[in-house]
Amino acid sequence: MKIISSHQHQVVESPTVITLTNDTDPRTLDLNGIKRIDLQFPKFTDGRAYSQAFLLRRRLGFAGELRATGDVLIDQLVQMQRTGFDVAVLREGVDASAAQRQFERFAGFYQGSAVNTQPPFAKAA
Numbered sequence: 001m002k003i004i005s006s007h008q009h010q011v012v013e014s015p016t017v018i019t020l021t022n023d024t025d026p027r028t029l030d031l032n033g034i035k036r037i038d039l040q041f042p043k044f045t046d047g048r049a050y051s052q053a054f055l056l057r058r059r060l061g062f063a064g065e066l067r068a069t070g071d072v073l074i075d076q077l078v079q080m081q082r083t084g085f086d087v088a089v090l091r092e093g094v095d096a097s098a099a100q101r102q103f104e105r106f107a108g109f110y111q112g113s114a115v116n117t118q119p120p121f122a123k124a125a
Contacts, residue, residue: 001081001088003099009069009089012036019069022048026055031062039085041070050083057084057114074099084114 011019019038020026037056039049049068056062067087068080077099080088090099111119 001077001103002086003077003096004087004089005094005096006089006092009067011038020049020052022046022052024052026052026060026062031056031060031064034062034064036065036067037062038067038069041068041072041076044071044073044076044091046071050079053080053084054114074102077102078105082114 016033016035018034022040022042039052041049053066056066065086066084068085069089072088072091074094077088090096
């Protein structure tokens, strides 16, 4: 997962980039030609964007970039990656180098994820 700071993130108005509010149902969207979707976390306690990401990846087959924006904290990054996010825009004041270390703390998972659907024990040796 790519980690970027809030000042590096640019809101782009383009026919290939869309921003979803966290109450938008991704199943209602026409994803033809869309290359990036920015999903919003208005508060770190609001996790609806996790569900949106999972729907976009697993059920709708979206292969473009999913970007987490808003109130994004270090503690959320691993779960964001597991639900299908490619990029996380950290909340202002959060250290990107400390954020990257979060991934080193978790070497593996028993369950599959939105991206790697098979659990490790089910993969061929």
